[in-house]
Amino acid sequence: MDPWIIPLCFRAEHQAWDTRPMVVSIAWATFVTLLWMGNLLSHKIAYGMHREVDLQEEVIVITGGTSGLGLLIAEVYGMRGATVAVLDTKPLESTEARGITYYQCDVSDKGQVSRVASEIERDVRIQLGTPTVLINNAAIVVGKKLLDMSVDEVDRSLKTNLLSHFYTVKTFLPGMINNETGGTIVTVSSVIGHLGAAQLSDYAAAKAGVTALHKSLAAELKECPEIKTILVTPGQLSTPLFHGVRTPNSFIAPIVEPIDVAKEIIKAIDLGLSDHIGMPLYARWVDWYNVLPVGLQKIARSVSGIDRGMKTFIGRKATESKEKDGSPI
Structure with a gap:
C-alpha cells in the first residue's frame, strides 16, 4: 500500500x-x-527487465571484502547460502563461520587476478559453474597532496582503484555472458569522482575513471540483457578506509553507514536489476553541480567544506596498527 x-x-x-x-x-x-x-517506467527503459536470481546457484566474487562495505555484503550472502569468494590482501578470520571462501589476492596485479580466478573456478565449477556476480569494491586511499605523493604511490593507487576493475571484468565477464542466467557487475565508485577534492587527486581521478568505465560497459552490454550493471556512488562512508576524516558539514553531506549502502546493493542484486545507487540524497543529484556557474561552484565547495575534509585523515594503516597493539579504535 x-x-x-x-x-x-x-x-x-x-x-x-x-x-x-x-x-x-x-x-x-x-x-x-x-x-x-x-x-x-524510466527505470525499465534505462535498464530493461530483471534477471532471475537463485542464491543457491550464484557465485559471488567480492574484491576488498575483508572489511567495511565488502565484508558486510560477503557476510550477508554467506549466511544466506550463496557461494562467496572474497579477494583481498588482508586475511579474513573465521571464514567457515561466515560461509565465505577467502583468496589472498592483490587485485592491482593482473597476474594474481588470473591465478585466483582459476582457483575459484576449480573450487566451484563442478557444483555451480563460473562466478555470476562480481562486486568491485577494493580501494585504497593515499590521502596526500599530489606533490607530496611518490610516483610509486600514484601507480599503486591507480592500479588498485581503477585498473583492477578492468582486470576483474575482463576475467569474469566472459563466463557470465556464457552463463544461461547471466550475471551482475557491481561497480563501487564515489561522489569524489564527480567533484574532486584536495588530498584526493589520485582517488578522485580513479573514481571518475571507474564511473566512466561502468557507463561505457553498460552501453556495450545492451546486446547481453542478462548481464546487469549496478553503479554505486556513495558519499563518505564510515569505514576504516577514511578513518579520521570528519565531514565538515554533516547537514549537507552526512556520513553514510556501510550497512545502509549494503542493503541497497543486496536488494538490487537479489531483484536481478541494473541500477544506480547514490547515498546520501545529494549523491543522486551531484551531476548538477557541474551545471552551476563556476562562481557558484566555488561557493558551494567552500560551504560544503569538501576540500577541508582530509586534513584529519588517518587512514586504514593507523587502524590496523592499533588492532595489532590491542588499542581501541
Missing part, C-alpha cells in the same frame, strides 16, 4: 470529496503516484 493512502483515508472520514482540502489531498496523491509510475 502506498504511504499516502492512509492519511488520505483519514481525511476522507472528516471531509466531503468536493471540499478544498480533500481535492488538494487527492491532487497531491495523484501527483505522487504519477511520479512513482514515471520513475518505474
Whole structure:
C-alpha cells in the first residue's frame, strides 16, 4: 500500500470529496503516484527487465571484502547460502563461520587476478559453474597532496582503484555472458569522482575513471540483457578506509553507514536489476553541480567544506596498527 493512502483515508472520514482540502489531498496523491509510475517506467527503459536470481546457484566474487562495505555484503550472502569468494590482501578470520571462501589476492596485479580466478573456478565449477556476480569494491586511499605523493604511490593507487576493475571484468565477464542466467557487475565508485577534492587527486581521478568505465560497459552490454550493471556512488562512508576524516558539514553531506549502502546493493542484486545507487540524497543529484556557474561552484565547495575534509585523515594503516597493539579504535 502506498504511504499516502492512509492519511488520505483519514481525511476522507472528516471531509466531503468536493471540499478544498480533500481535492488538494487527492491532487497531491495523484501527483505522487504519477511520479512513482514515471520513475518505474524510466527505470525499465534505462535498464530493461530483471534477471532471475537463485542464491543457491550464484557465485559471488567480492574484491576488498575483508572489511567495511565488502565484508558486510560477503557476510550477508554467506549466511544466506550463496557461494562467496572474497579477494583481498588482508586475511579474513573465521571464514567457515561466515560461509565465505577467502583468496589472498592483490587485485592491482593482473597476474594474481588470473591465478585466483582459476582457483575459484576449480573450487566451484563442478557444483555451480563460473562466478555470476562480481562486486568491485577494493580501494585504497593515499590521502596526500599530489606533490607530496611518490610516483610509486600514484601507480599503486591507480592500479588498485581503477585498473583492477578492468582486470576483474575482463576475467569474469566472459563466463557470465556464457552463463544461461547471466550475471551482475557491481561497480563501487564515489561522489569524489564527480567533484574532486584536495588530498584526493589520485582517488578522485580513479573514481571518475571507474564511473566512466561502468557507463561505457553498460552501453556495450545492451546486446547481453542478462548481464546487469549496478553503479554505486556513495558519499563518505564510515569505514576504516577514511578513518579520521570528519565531514565538515554533516547537514549537507552526512556520513553514510556501510550497512545502509549494503542493503541497497543486496536488494538490487537479489531483484536481478541494473541500477544506480547514490547515498546520501545529494549523491543522486551531484551531476548538477557541474551545471552551476563556476562562481557558484566555488561557493558551494567552500560551504560544503569538501576540500577541508582530509586534513584529519588517518587512514586504514593507523587502524590496523592499533588492532595489532590491542588499542581501541
